[in-house]
Amino acid sequence: METRIEEYTVGELAKAARISVRTLHHYDAIGLLKPAHVAANGYRLYRRAEAERLQEILFYRATGMDLAQIALVLDGGDDRLDRLQAHRAKLDADAKSLAEMIQTLDRSIAVIKGDPPMALEDLYKPFAPETQADYEAWLVQTYGPTMVDEIAKAKEHLANADMEDRIDQLRQIETGLVQAYQEGQARPDALLDAHRDWVSEMWGNACPPAAYGGLAELYRNHPDFLARYEALAPGFSRWLPDAMEAYVAGLT
Amino acid sequence: METRIEEYTVGELAKAARISVRTLHHYDAIGLLKPAHVAANGYRLYRRAEAERLQEILFYRATGMDLAQIALVLDGGDDRLDRLQAHRAKLDADAKSLAEMIQTLDRSIAVIKGDPPMALEDLYKPFAPETQADYEAWLVQTYGPTMVDEIAKAKEHLANADMEDRIDQLRQIETGLVQAYQEGQARPDALLDAHRDWVSEMWGNACPPAAYGGLAELYRNHPDFLARYEALAPGFSRWLPDAMEAYVAGLT
DNA sequence: ATCGGGCCTCACGTGGCGTGAGGGTCAAGC
DNA sequence: GCTTGACCCTCACGCCACGTGAGGCCCGAT
Structure with a gap:
């Protein structure tokens, strides 16, 4: 054997x-x-x-x-560790984008179910808890801490009653923008002027073009805004940031 | 015009x-x-x-x-919502498996870096914080709350000094198992007997075959165990649960 | 001799496009 | 009226990690 x-x-x-x-x-x-x-x-x-x-x-x-x-x-040679860490970084990125997908989808489902699509008041009064963090991080990174403080001060001036009026104004502006989108207008500049003015007042009477462009970026990526604008009209959530950026580019 | x-x-x-x-x-x-x-x-x-x-x-x-x-x-028709929720569920599953990948990879990187691979003491004294939760969830689901209590009681009997001895014993058993793996033994039953005895004592003198099989599942999926056993020998983390299950299947 | 269950080598299909290859179309400038 | 350059078109292969046959050889048991 x-x-x-x-x-x-x-x-x-x-x-x-x-x-x-x-x-x-x-x-x-x-x-x-x-x-x-x-x-x-x-x-x-x-x-x-x-x-x-x-x-x-x-x-x-x-x-x-x-x-x-x-x-x-x-x-491979000695760089095992490097490669593993590169892979680890990729997994992190994947996890991040997955988390964003989930949030966006959740909001959309909520909208379809008939839940209020994340009330405007919550998005802007001053900002929803999650939104707040992202938003302030971006503000600080872009304009430094001073800007954030100024906005905080400006917000205190707004009493609750005022706030409701202002929300109504925003709603009207948005309705106009949706119409412009659906009619295929290329440059709804007048409406965007109004929108920027509105934002400007929220920010303590200052909204330089670059800041408005940054806001477009925020709209493009943040699940709360995405789902809310998508709920107004299909495709609107993608059109609006584009229009805002075109508008900013046109401010010579 | x-x-x-x-x-x-x-x-x-x-x-x-x-x-x-x-x-x-x-x-x-x-x-x-x-x-x-x-x-x-x-x-x-x-x-x-x-x-x-x-x-x-x-x-x-x-x-x-x-x-x-x-x-x-x-x-599609009225089932928009169903489809969105199905997709949502898929994203959840993806996120879960991604999280597991990340944990496994992190442990492996730590091992390669030379950090102690998650000391045995931490894995078994009685269980690491994260491990503890998964482990108890599984125990409760499989055997009901009674079992968990019994184990908790059994653990109290183990003084710290005893613990070190027992960890040493486990280390020896594991070394033997690694050898068995590397020599290509198909059925290291004697060593697995010893291993099950060891586990049994940890669990208050009870480790029925099904429980041992369940432990194999835990080893197969849990990042802490995966990385630790993979660190002992390449491939060992996959071989051990297989061997444990074959052993359980052979207990007629 | 036959049968069942291995083993082998092609080779196409999957998803969501990228990236040419090879060739028609259109407005503008000469 | 002719050229140029920027459009447009239709194939058709490539990517990645295999799944899934198709068609045929090999091996031990009956």
Whole structure:
């Protein structure tokens, strides 16, 4: 009873690792995992070294790494750590955009369900809790802390009764903008003037073009605004920031 | 001066929507967005209705929805809400698996950096904070609250000095298992007997086969365990749960 | 000799486009 | 009226990680 060297066929290895035979063929084809040798009949034969390498491959695959990167991590030189951290950064970015998608979708679902689409009052009085943080971060980064303080002061001047009036004004401006969008107007500059004035008053009588452009960016990316403007008319949430930026560009 | 009906060519629409012409061709090809009509020269011509539909498409695309689903959401009947919620559920699942990937990868990076790979003491004394929650949730779901209480009681009997001894024992068992793995042993039953005994004592002298199998599942999925066992030997983190389950299956 | 279950090599399909190749169309300037 | 350059068109292959046959060889058991 002679002891053969321990070797696995594709089927055996695939079963042990709970993957498909095709996957092993694929890894062979792209050079990621070659069999220890190929028998005369063409059969691929793997040994323990290959089985271990396969497990490593699957471990990294389970973290979402693509096969080319896995090959580099396993065979590359000293920069394993760099590559892993690069991958880690990518996962972070993915997680971030996923979180944004979820928020946007949630708002949309709420709107369709008939829940009030995040009342204007909440968006602007002064700003919703989550919105507030993003918004202030952006303000500070762009204009420094002074601006934020000024806005805070300006807001205190607005009594509640005033606020309702102002919200009504904004609603009218927005209705006009939606009409402009639906009629296909290219440059609703008069309405945007009014909008910028409105924002300006909210910000303590200052809204330089760059700030208005920044606000466009905020509208484009923030789930609360996105869902609210999308609810006004399909496509409006994407049109408005574009129009705002075109308007800013036109302010010579 | 006759007023032509407002129409956009592919290039104009693409530029306005900040997408590529190819994308419009693609949407036409799959029937997601057809031009209002095609001119005699073969040019695609879009009107405002199509422009709005495009904006809707892009809005949903930005939430990660695939084109077939978008078509259903836009053209389908009353089940818009269902489809949106189904998509929402998928995003949740994605987010969950992404979070697991990130944790696993983080542990691995920490190990490579030379940080202690999450000390055994922390994993088992009694359990790390995060691990604890998952673990208890699983225990409760599987065995009911009684079991959890019993384990808590059993743990109190273990003084700190005892604990160090026990950790040493576990380390020896694990070293043996790693050897078994690297030598390609198919059924390291004796070692797994020892391991189950060890676990059993931790759990107040009870570790039925099903519970041991459940532990295998925990090892297979939990980032802390994954990274720790992967650190012992490449591939070991995947081999061990398999071996544990085979062992359980063999307990007739 | 036959049968069932491996193993092999093509080779196309998936999704959402990118990126040419090769060729018609249109407004403007000469 | 002719050229130029910026549009437009239709194929058609490439990407990534395999799934899923199709068609055929190999091997041990009956």
